[in-house]
Amino acid sequence: MSKVKVSLPRFYYNIKADLPELPPPPLHPATNQPLNPADLEFLFPPTLIEQEISTERFIEIPEKVREAYAEYRPTPFKRAKNLEKYLNTPAKIYFKYEGTNPSGSHKLNTALAQAYFNKLDGTVNLTT
DSSP, X not given: OOOOOOOOOSEEEOGGGGSSSOOOOOBOTTTOSBOOGGGGTTTXXXXXHHHXXXXXXXXXXXXXXXXXXXXXXXXXXXXXXXXXXXXXXXXOOEEEOGGGOXXXXXXXXXXXXXXXXXXXXXXXXXXX
């Protein structure tokens, strides 16, 4: 089987840009008023807050994060020959085998980026 080239995205897609109307803002637990960016500063670094409040359709993924994704994110494609045979189809069917990703895909995808942005903004300690 030939090796499939993995193509990594260069941008995060922000669904807020395409919603007919924005969802209501989260409420501050103490005041029950809409949260503003300053309310998030004790939890998140400025770069992540900017992304959270952004309505831009695409947010660039930094090269360092893309390099980390290239090392850890790709999962192999496997050919489903038994399924092809069962379906009696001339089509070649492939699936992504996530069994090689010990942490599950979404955890690693978000953790790499969050660690990068925290470091960029000067966070010294980070606990997950």
